[in-house]
Amino acid sequence: MDVAREAGVSPATVSRVLSGTKPVSAELERRVRDVVDTLGYRPSPAAQGLLRGTSHTVGVVAPDLGNPYFAEILKGVTGAAEGADFRTLVTDTDERPDREYEAVMELARWADGVILCAPRMPEKQLAALADRVGRLVCVNRRDAEHAIPSVTVDFHAGMGAICAHLRDLGHRHVAYLRGPEGAWSEHERRRALVEAGGLKVTQVTCGPDIDDGRRAAAEAMATGASAIVAFSDYVALGVLSWLREHGIRVPGGVSLTGFDDTVLAAMLSPALTTTTIDTQGLGRRAWELMFADGEETADVTVTPELVVRASTAPPAQAR
Amino acid sequence: MDVAREAGVSPATVSRVLSGTKPVSAELERRVRDVVDTLGYRPSPAAQGLLRGTSHTVGVVAPDLGNPYFAEILKGVTGAAEGADFRTLVTDTDERPDREYEAVMELARWADGVILCAPRMPEKQLAALADRVGRLVCVNRRDAEHAIPSVTVDFHAGMGAICAHLRDLGHRHVAYLRGPEGAWSEHERRRALVEAGGLKVTQVTCGPDIDDGRRAAAEAMATGASAIVAFSDYVALGVLSWLREHGIRVPGGVSLTGFDDTVLAAMLSPALTTTTIDTQGLGRRAWELMFADGEETADVTVTPELVVRASTAPPAQAR
DNA sequence: CTGTTAGCGCTTTCAA
DNA sequence: TTGAAAGCGCTAACAG
Numbered sequence: 001m002d003v004a005r006e007a008g009v010s011p012a013t014v015s016r017v018l019s020g021t022k023p024v025s026a027e028l029e030r031r032v033r034d035v036v037d038t039l040g041y042r043p044s045p046a047a048q049g050l051l052r053g054t055s056h057t058v059g060v061v062a063p064d065l066g067n068p069y070f071a072e073i074l075k076g077v078t079g080a081a082e083g084a085d086f087r088t089l090v091t092d093t094d095e096r097p098d099r100e101y102e103a104v105m106e107l108a109r110w111a112d113g114v115i116l117c118a119p120r121m122p123e124k125q126l127a128a129l130a131d132r133v134g135r136l137v138c139v140n141r142r143d144a145e146h147a148i149p150s151v152t153v154d155f156h157a158g159m160g161a162i163c164a165h166l167r168d169l170g171h172r173h174v175a176y177l178r179g180p181e182g183a184w185s186e187h188e189r190r191r192a193l194v195e196a197g198g199l200k201v202t203q204v205t206c207g208p209d210i211d212d213g214r215r216a217a218a219e220a221m222a223t224g225a226s227a228i229v230a231f232s233d234y235v236a237l238g239v240l241s242w243l244r245e246h247g248i249r250v251p252g253g254v255s256l257t258g259f260d261d262t263v264l265a266a267m268l269s270p271a272l273t274t275t276t277i278d279t280q281g282l283g284r285r286a287w288e289l290m291f292a293d294g295e296e297t298a299d300v301t302v303t304p305e306l307v308v309r310a311s312t313a314p315p316a317q318a319r
Numbered sequence: 320m321d322v323a324r325e326a327g328v329s330p331a332t333v334s335r336v337l338s339g340t341k342p343v344s345a346e347l348e349r350r351v352r353d354v355v356d357t358l359g360y361r362p363s364p365a366a367q368g369l370l371r372g373t374s375h376t377v378g379v380v381a382p383d384l385g386n387p388y389f390a391e392i393l394k395g396v397t398g399a400a401e402g403a404d405f406r407t408l409v410t411d412t413d414e415r416p417d418r419e420y421e422a423v424m425e426l427a428r429w430a431d432g433v434i435l436c437a438p439r440m441p442e443k444q445l446a447a448l449a450d451r452v453g454r455l456v457c458v459n460r461r462d463a464e465h466a467i468p469s470v471t472v473d474f475h476a477g478m479g480a481i482c483a484h485l486r487d488l489g490h491r492h493v494a495y496l497r498g499p500e501g502a503w504s505e506h507e508r509r510r511a512l513v514e515a516g517g518l519k520v521t522q523v524t525c526g527p528d529i530d531d532g533r534r535a536a537a538e539a540m541a542t543g544a545s546a547i548v549a550f551s552d553y554v555a556l557g558v559l560s561w562l563r564e565h566g567i568r569v570p571g572g573v574s575l576t577g578f579d580d581t582v583l584a585a586m587l588s589p590a591l592t593t594t595t596i597d598t599q600g601l602g603r604r605a606w607e608l609m610f611a612d613g614e615e616t617a618d619v620t621v622t623p624e625l626v627v628r629a630s631t632a633p634p635a636q637a638r
Numbered sequence: 639c640t641g642t643t644a645g646c647g648c649t650t651t652c653a654a
Numbered sequence: 655t656t657g658a659a660a661g662c663g664c665t666a667a668c669a670g
Contacts, residue, residue, distance in 0.1 A: 010657045015649055022650095025655060040451060042428050046374060047647035049365045050662045057408075065397070066582065066599075071390035078384070078411045087429065089376075090409050092397045109361050110406065132359055210582060241586040263385065263529060267560040269588035280385075329641045334665055341666095344639060366663035369646045642669080651660080 007035040018043060058290065059089045059107030059114040060283075061100060067208070067234050068262040069279055070117060073139060076283020077115055084291075086112075093118070095208065101125045108133040113290045115139060115283070119183035137286045141184035142299065149289045149298045151282050155185050155259075158275040158304035159192035162229060162257050165273070165306055167198050170314040171227045171255065174199060175220040177206035177213065177239065179231035186231065189259070193229070206231060213238025221246075226254060226315030233258035233265045233274055240268060240311075251313035261307060270310035277304045326354040337362060377609065378408045378426030378433040379602075380419060386527070386553050387581040388598060389436060392458060395602020396434055403610075405431075412437070414527065420444045427452040432609045434458060434602070438502035456605045460503035461618065468608045468617045470601050474504050474578075477594040477623035478511035481548060481576050484592070484625055486517050489633040490546045490574065493518060494539035496525035496532065496558065498550035505550065508578070512548070525550060532557025540565075545573060545634035552577035552584045552593055559587060559630075570632035580626060589629035596623045 004011040009028055016022045017032040024032075035041070049055040058081050062070040078088045089111050093099040097120040107114050113135030118126075123144050129136055130148045138150040166174055176193050179186040193201045202223040206216035213235035220228045220239070230236035236258035243250055250256050250270055258265055258274035265272040285300050292298075323330040328347055335341045336351040343351075354360070368374040377400050381389040397407045408430050412418040416439040426433050432454030437445075442463050448455055449466050457469040485493055495512050498505040512520045521542040525535040532554035539547045539558070549555035555577035562569055569575050569589055577584055577593035584591040604619050611617075 011647085012649075012657060013655090016656090019649080023655065028656085042424070043649095044369070044647055045429050046365045046368045047662085048649080050363070050369055050647085050664090051649055053662075055365060065384075065390050065394040066387065068385065068387060068390070071384050071387070074409070075384040075411050078409060079413070082410065087408050087426070088410070089406050090393070090397060091401065091407070092394050094398070105361070107406070109364050210586065237583075237586045240588070241590075244588050244590075264556075264583065267529065267556045267587075269559070269563050271560075271563075330663090331641065331643095331665075332639095335640085338665080342639065347640080362665095363663055366646085367665080369648090369663080370665055372646075640670085642667105644665105644667085645661105646664090648662090649660105652658090654655105654657080 003032065003035050003039060003041050006039070007031045015043075054112050055110055056085060057087045057089055057111045058287065059091070059104075059111035060117075061091045061093060061103045061107060061114060062117045063093050063095045063100075063119070063208070065090070065092045068264065069232065069234060069260050072262065072279035073117060073283040073286075076280035076285075077287050078283075079280070080284045080287035097121055101129065104129050104133060104136070108136075113137070115286045115290065119185055120180050122182075135290050137290050139282055139286050146299065149292070151286045151289060151300045151302070153185070153277055153282070154301050154303045155188035156192045158259060158277075158306070159189040159229075160196065161275065161304075161306040162259070162273075163192060163196035163199055165308060166227050166229070166255065166257070166312065167196070169255070169312060172198070172200060172315075173202070173223075173225045174227040174229050175202050175204050175223045175225035176229045177204050177216050177220060177231050177235055179206065179235070180208050181205075189231070206235060208232065208235065210234055210238035210241075214242045217242035221248065221254065227312065228254055228256045230256065230258050233260045233262045233272060236272055236274070236311075237264060237268065240272075250311050253316070255312040255315070257312060259304075261304075265307075266309065268311075273309045273312040274307055275304035276307050277302060322351065322354050322358060322360050325358070326350045334362075373431050374429055375404060376406045376408055376430045377606065378410070378423070378430035379436075380410045380412060380422045380426060380433060381436045382412050382414045382419075382438070382527070384409070384411045387583065388551065388553060388579050391581065391598035392436060392602040392605075395599035395604075396606050397602075398599070399603045399606035416440055420448065423448050423452060423455070432456070434605045434609065438504055439499050454609050456609045458601055458605050465618065468611070470605045470608060470619045470621070472504070472596055472601070473620050473622045474507035475511045477578065477596075477625070478508040478548075479515065480594065480623075480625040481578070481592075482511060482515035482518055484627060485546050485548070485574065485576070485631065486515070488574070488631060491517070491519060491634075492521070492542075492544045493546040493548050494521050494523050494542045494544035495548045496523050496535045496539060496550050496554055498525065498554070499527050508550070520548075525554060527551065527554065529553055529557040529560075533561045536561035540567065540573065546631065547573055547575045549575065549577050552579045552581045552591060555591055555593070556583060556587070559591075569630050572635070574631040574634070576631060578623075580623075584626075585628065587630075592628045592631040593626055594623035595626050596621060
């Protein structure tokens with residue numbers, strides 16, 4: 001250790017000064033600090049980690065950081081992690097579920113824990129991860145056995161509120177733009193739609209991306225529904241763009257709802273009727289759950305609130 | 320090493336099997352692989368890093384991951400990094416320039432290199448970082464001494480194109496919503512505006528956020544300008560939202576331009592006239608630059624292209 | 639081809 | 655209060 005030599009002390013003393021765990025005489029402490037400042041020395045986290053068996057690092061795996069929803073979750077995690085002097089390692093799986101398992105395993109080699117946004121990962125893989133990864137927290141999905149702590153949104157309630165809102169407006173037939181097949185969050189939403197009384201729901205295959213929304217919009221309009229219920233704000237953005245290009249007014253020609261309330265929702269024209277979620281809060285809570293010791297709070301559920309804006313109105317024929 | 324014992328070989332052999340650097344007999348290789356698979360063993364990157372002096376990790380420091388612009392840059396980096404078997408460490412400085420220096424120093428302890436988006440960091444700090452951090456690449460700013468490799472957008476050219484476009488439409492007076500004070504990118508944009516002939520430019524203090532745009536919109540309208548030139552798409556989004564709330568039509572009442580062409584721009588109503596930048600490409604190029612050996616490509620400049628959409632039109636009085 | 643040895647940079651015993 | 659020594663998990667050099 002350069003610092004030790006320079007200051008004429010043992011490496012152990014330098015370590016003690018820096019960590020402050022054991023008492024060091026004022027004289028030596030001064031000498032060490034001087035040298036540390038001059039050289040700009042900082043201990044290597046790799047070495048510290050090796051010794052302590054902890055890296056002070058948290059991993060985040062997300063399907064698409066270009067989607068503000070996941071970017072915000074990540075931001076929530078980094079914010080909380082920095083507060084605890086943790087670093088954040090991130091992997092973008094580029095909407096490819098087959099990469100998710102490996103991504104987690106890889107991050108788990110480094111990080112003390114992993115926060116996973118993997119809506120479509122097969123249950124089996126998830127269970128395998130639960131065994132292999134010490135601290136694992138899922139965001140937006142719950143595993144079958146509830147073995148993994150999770151932060152989820154009550155998608156069922158949120159979608160229920162959207163359905164009720166549309167029905168109250170007089171809609172009788174809505175087109176639902178489905179999210180990723182096999183996603184827990186998608187399943188929950190759909191369940192609410194199926195249960196919604198007084199509302200005929202035609203399902204349209206879609207996906208999680210803006211472009212998926214654009215592509216699905218035509219099919220949604222062809223169903224003759226008076227309202228389009230999009231899987232997320234991000235998807236709704238694509239729908240809106242397609243509708244505008246085709247001269248279909250919202251909500252005059254068709255009503256449109258989103259889900260998530262990303263920054264976008266309030267800013268669009270028309271402003272989107274959607275459900276509010278504190279997205280950064282999702283990340284923050286996942287962080288908290290990761291290091292919560294007791295089993296008591298192993299699952300956190302956030303209930304979204306309906307925000308009625310300008311993209312929904314009574315159907316044309318009912319006016 | 321558990322694996323070694325279990326397989327009845329030396330740790331060195333296990334290492335050789337896993338790294339594939341040195342020849343190992345088929346028999347032993349099989350035994351080792353069996354045990355590795357059974358135990359799910361993976362070597363600790365911390366130990367590997369300690370030994371090799373490299374962590375296979377790249378750091379990214381950004382002011383706000385909630386801003387799609389930076390989220391996309393990050394995505395560009397992670398994508399490229401994963402391709403080279405590197406992990407990505409990220410820090411969000413939450414738009415606080417005073418955190419940037421520390422954030423880089425902190426990441427530099429871990430990472431083999433740091434990609435820095437810090438438009439407002441004082442030159443002195445930047446110079447200090449250049450000395451202390453081995454591999455440092457700046458995105459969207461160039462240091463005074465060109466000592467740091469950088470990936471920049473030709474903001475001057477981009478803003479020049481926007482000015483020319485507005486002038487061609489017949490605008491004579493535009494309001495410019497300034498970005499963060501002291502930012503290199505901001506300076507470059509403003510330079511183009513000042514040089515733009517035939518155009519009176521009134522500058523309005525703003526900032527990098529959606530809400531900054533909302534706040535500045537009123538002042539921009541008060542200038543009597545026939546067009547609002549926003550610092551970025553993100554800011555323009557805020558402006559658009561304010562204008563809509565106040566019943567001012569775009570481009571009927573006022574023209575509006577963005578900058579960056581984030582996913583949003585094309586989707587808004589009206590679709591935003593802006594400049595196109597391959598944002599993910601910025602991140603990817605920063606990554607490439609980080610490990611480029613020669614000095615030849617120490618600076619990469621991306622020239623944005625004007626995209627004329629629906630948010631600009633001739634001024635009302637000229638119609 | 640394979641095992642033994644040393645040591646990456648640090649912290650934490652254990653002695654002094 | 656301080657220093658010497660051991661060792662975290664791994665790999666490269668050196669023997670065999």
